[in-house]
Amino acid sequence: MIRTTTATIIALIVNIAFAGEWDLTGFTGVDTRAFWQDARFPRQHDGIDLSFILQPEFYWRSDNGAQRVSIVGFGRLDFQDDERSHGDLREALWGYEAGSWDFNAGIGKVFWGVTESRHLVDVINQTDFVEDIDGEDKLGQPMINFNLQKDYGRFEFYALPWFRERTFPGAEGRFGLPLPVDIDDPLYESSDEEKHVDFAFRYSHYFGDLDLGLHLFDGTSREPGLQISPEAGRLIPTYGQMTQFGVDLQYTRDAWLWKLEAIGRDTSADTFAAAVGGFEYTFYGVRESAIDIGLLMEYQYDGRDAGSPPTPFDNDLFVGSRIAFNDASDSSILAGFTIDVDSHETFLNLEAERRLGDRFSAELRLRSVVNAKRGSPLHAFEQDDYVQLRLNWYY
Numbered sequence: 088m089i090r091t092t093t094a095t096i097i098a099l100i101v102n103i104a105f106a107g108e109w110d111l112t113g114f115t116g117v118d119t120r121a122f123w124q125d126a127r128f129p130r131q132h133d134g135i136d137l138s139f140i141l142q143p144e145f146y147w148r149s150d151n152g153a154q155r156v157s158i159v160g161f162g163r164l165d166f167q168d169d170e171r172s173h174g175d176l177r178e179a180l181w182g183y184e185a186g187s188w189d190f191n192a193g194i195g196k197v198f199w200g201v202t203e204s205r206h207l208v209d210v211i212n213q214t215d216f217v218e219d220i221d222g223e224d225k226l227g228q229p230m231i232n233f234n235l236q237k238d239y240g241r242f243e244f245y246a247l248p249w250f251r252e253r254t255f256p257g258a259e260g261r262f263g264l265p266l267p268v269d270i271d272d273p274l275y276e277s278s279d280e281e282k283h284v285d286f287a288f289r290y291s292h293y294f295g296d297l298d299l300g301l302h303l304f305d306g307t308s309r310e311p312g313l314q315i316s317p318e319a320g321r322l323i324p325t326y327g328q329m330t331q332f333g334v335d336l337q338y339t340r341d342a343w344l345w346k347l348e349a350i351g352r353d354t355s356a357d358t359f360a361a362a363v364g365g366f367e368y369t370f371y372g373v374r375e376s377a378i379d380i381g382l383l384m385e386y387q388y389d390g391r392d393a394g395s396p397p398t399p400f401d402n403d404l405f406v407g408s409r410i411a412f413n414d415a416s417d418s419s420i421l422a423g424f425t426i427d428v429d430s431h432e433t434f435l436n437l438e439a440e441r442r443l444g445d446r447f448s449a450e451l452r453l454r455s456v457v458n459a460k461r462g463s464p465l466h467a468f469e470q471d472d473y474v475q476l477r478l479n480w481y482y
Contacts, residue, residue, distance in 0.1 A: 109147040116140045116479035122261060124470040130258050138165040155182045168260030170270075171217045177227045188235045194227040197245070199289065199302060200348055201337040204385045204405035204425055205363045207348045208333040210304045211287060213251040220262050220454065220468065221436070226251045240292035247285040250307045253324065261471045266322045268313065273324040275307070276355065283307050300335040308354065310396040329354045342369045346385070356394030363387045365405070381409035383423065399464045402428045416442045432465060433457040450477040
């Protein structure tokens with residue numbers, strides 16, 4: 088029996104490797120992150136944080152195009168924060184397509200959303216918080232997914248059988264909280280804990296210049312609350328159950344993009360609505376050059392109360408610019424700031440990218456928190472301003 092099973096597995100691997108189109112690619116890189124202020128908490132490190140990253144990617148598609156496999160790994164070795172040294176299987180997904188429907192099973196990443204400054208409707212994958220504080224990096228999510236494409240829209244169904252806990256910096260890492268977060272002993276509202284099966288549904292379609300998305304999610308919230316342990320020496324992540332309805336809209340007219348994401352969320356502790364909406368206007372071929380400059384503005388509202396995990400973006404305005412140089416090096420810059428309308432607390436962000444030949448690229452990031460008020464979720468990070476340079480080699 089064992090020999091038969093082993094032979095079957097070997098045969099499957101050989102079939103995947105040789106009976107179809109396959110590609111092995113990815114990148115490795117080095118990050119240098121420099122903090123120019125002393126750490127807020129004595130246990131945290133100062134100065135430059137050096138780390139190495141590796142992301143191998145494997146893709147296969149059968150000869151008839153019906154089956155596909157995608158495997159994307161990720162690993163980081165950090166020399167300052169043990170918790171930031173971590174690995175994750177971002178994707179390990181098998182898919183099958185047949186006419187108007189397709190099926191996927193394994194570990195995957197799903198992105199929903201249209202706005203720039205905040206993604207309220209993006210609820211499938213957990214945030215990899217040790218990577219960055221902007222919430223853009225996500226962990227792979229175990230899933231079973233069925234999609235149906237019709238003339239009147241696309242229907243997506245998800246069963247999510249295993250919950251991924253959020254990552255947090257270690258005691259010595261930057262972007263830490265007043266007390267270390269104990270990631271080894273989280274609390275759950277559901278008695279099934281991380282084995283609770285979540286469900287999600289999404290409908291999307293376009294109506295002329297309008298793109299519409301509607302979703303329903305029921306399951307464990309990806310946003311943890313944090314409560315002080317009985318001995319008062321650490322913070323315990325707590326994951327509640329939630330039901331969320333949401334809509335995302337994007338309307339395109341000439342050089343204008345009008346965007347909206349809005350949700351209603353119901354939990355045992357709170358029921359609230361939140362929204363982010365605004366526009367992006369692009370000037371194409373500025374001064375008869377190849378450069379395109381986009382201007383962005385979005386307003387953020389969040390009506391949650393103290394019963395929900397806190398957010399700094401409850402009454403804020405985002406203003407930014409996107410510059411695409413459209414050159415051979417694919418150079419681009421995204422810069423902006425989010426300011427609280429009431430307290431004037433400000434989060435500054437700059438991201439720049441450029442290819443260096445066929446195999447290399449450089450990325451520059453700058454993050455800064457200004458005028459953070461005591462009691463704000465951003466107050467703990469006010470002295471974590473940094474500039475980061477990443478060099479990547481692609482293979």
